[in-house]
Amino acid sequence: MRRLARFDLNLLQIFDAIHSKGGVSAAARHLNLSQPAISHALAKLRDAFDDPLFVRQGNKLVPTPAARAIAGPVREALRGLDAALDAAASFDPVQSTREFRIGVRLSGEMPRFSSLVGRVRHDAPHVALASVTFRRRDLVTALANGDLDLALDVALPSDARLCRHFLGTEPLVVVARKGHPRVDGAIDLDTYLALDHVVATARPHGPGIEDMALERMGLGRRAAVRCQHAITAWQIIAESDMLFSLPRSHAEVLNAVWPMQLLDLPLPVDRGGTYLYWHQAAQADPALEWLRRIIIDEMSKPD
Template sequence: MQETTINHARLAEVDLNLLVALDAISSSGGVTKAASKLRINQSSLSHQLGRLRELFGDELFVRNGAGMSPTPRGATIVKTASEILRHIDRDLLNAIAFSPAETNRVFKLGIPDYLESVLVPPLARFCLEAAPHARLELHSLEHQKATDMLDRGEIDVAVGNVSEGGLVHKRKVLFDDNYVCLHSLALLEKVPSITFETYFELPHVAVDLKEKACRLVDDTLEQKKLSRKIVVSTPHAHALPALLESLAAIATVPRLFGRSAAKAHGLAVSPLPFPVAPFQISVVWHASSHVDPGMIWFRGAIADVARSLP
């Protein structure tokens, strides 16, 4: 097949920064947020948008409430521009030899909040020491949205109970986890141990970890036609310690999170009084970054930190 000849003269007239501006406006939903992301003033970005509209002969974006939405042609152009920029970023710029000590890259990690409190502190210390000029950017992660976030370039790596993915996703298991009971030390003065009977007698604080593994306990109980007496439910794992300190209740949480919370907040951990299948915590990434030297280093750092967890 004959290759299409590149019109270098025409391409030389196009400012690559315009494509960057186009992608930023699309991903941010408006000029104000996009200007902040690009670290330029709003008037400069508005001027670039005007040049883009003149270049393509289309409005590209129209106002939609408080934000902006792409026109049909704008959406097509944005999709193509985003692919071009991703190739430039990952295939050209990242082909430069990677040095952790010198890099100023931003590493975008998607992670659920309960794992954030366990994995991120040692990971941040490692990155600060090995790559002092880099930045670790955290994004809240739900397992159902992990691969979509990777596909859109919102995150570089996802860590969690993520097993699904297509041919464009890579996955490596970091460790197996299971469940324990987290509660206050004072509770043991009322209940000597968490037995099968006391587990169902005690009130529970439930946390929705936004992970499919969080259904393992309830699914196991439903099969036995049993249920917990839930008095408080929260989507925030970090709210558990304060709740458990003030309530004579228990929470069923992943083992690593339970141990970390118990150590940090003076709580106690007891074994779950019935068997539940363990679940895997994995690191997942887009295949387009598989051979990126910086991403190889970052994924290796995550794996090293995960291996060091108690």
Template sequence: MNLRTFDLNLLLVFDAIYGERSISKAAHKLHLSQPTVSNALARLRERLQDPLFERSAQGMWPTPRAKKLADPIRQALNVLERGLRGDEAFDFARSDREFVIAVEDYGEAVILPGFIKWLAEVAPNIRIRIRPESSAQLKAELREGAVDLALDYFVLTESAYRNTCVLTETLLSLTRRDHPLVSERLTLELYLALPHVVLAAPSNARPMIDLALHKRGLQRRIAVRVPHFVSMPVIVQTTDMIGTVPRRMAYLYADNFRLKSHAVPLRIPQFPVYLIWHESVESDEGHQWFRDHLREFCQRL
């Protein structure tokens, strides 16, 4: 293909449709009319001799050719955007760059407060925006650069994503300090007898505690399911319920809500927490500085 005769604006249209899976949403993102985007797609289909996108119940679904083109086009656009932004020489002390991090309430409570405190001292103008979704929900936005990093328990397996383990966790249980039934040692018998407040799991997942109990033919008594960890210590503090959370979060909640932490009376494997980003930002100096320091901070926790 002769790039001198190729309209490079068509690549922006391709990238927007691929990310949005919709011509109307792509038009809105690009601040163009829907007919303009449809016309651009028609021209691109003609130049590449491929339909690229086909209408389906899930929106504009990419063809195999489009899937092969998506990452190279996004990487090329990222290189252009970074070059025009002129941030190759990253001055963290003066930069006012915003970094967008996808993190659910574990990272928001345990990791980010201390990191943001450190950041305010060494790079006071850098801004943070938190997205509360999991990395699996934001793959396209990580690829497109709309989200810089994700902290998650699960890796993204596609080769274009980078996953590095920044810490490992285990679980502790929490009860109120004046619980009438719980003394210093939490036995398995008492653990099973107490009512539990638990984090609601996705329909296709099963918490590791329940998996460990199931292997022994046991199950806990679940009284309340909550969508976020943050409400668990409040419920535990005001009831006779027990809640089980990641260890670092348990220490945080125990200190702030006057709760007592206990070892879970089961053999529970440790689990990793990953820092995740897309390969397109691998050589971005600002991104590299930010993620390296976030990784180092996590490893000190």
């Protein structure tokens, strides 16, 4: 604590900018400071930590092991300080120009993200929203350092650093084209298993929740096509006699543009549900509290 009392905390912001932007010039532009001022601050940082912190490789300053070790804690501390300062002030959504970064997995962006835009734009016309993909193993770090403000995902292993709110579950539906020779308004399990299926996922392999449910029943289906986007799968279904399963809210968005048959899934599946995640350090941030309320109001679904 005595060492902290003598330390210029502004240097940590400069350290974070150099680390995240990859150089003195980029950090100077980011902080709206002169390059000599950043260089002078870097010299102070090197003296304080008794380490070069960044070494030049080509056109970039590369962090040393010591810099990599402190980068995460420094970013998290700065984020916590920002939240504490924000908590002392009120948040006015009408006047705010803040950008909010919401972590959304590719498969969940539609309609989860789109459903928020109208509500947020109505209440806060000048804010910016960004839907950002993320790796689950990096979620805690991304929320701690501000790369993400909030995140939407399935149930993940508990972590004391994260807060979460259950948003609810929704059923899967089966999609078939209109005029399908074997499907007209409903589908039974025998027909479901007899037809080929399209699977839409960013994962290069692995079963879906339908496959896991069928395996528990001692059954299986044939996934004839695997693609990355629900829109692509929808197009394939429109031009074939295959089937495609996806959450009902996703299907309703696509069906409004390109009508299909939406059918009840003829087997029971485990509906894990969706959660809203945020970091404990951001718990007191009034802007994020406002956004969390909107997300919970817009996206909570009954079981």
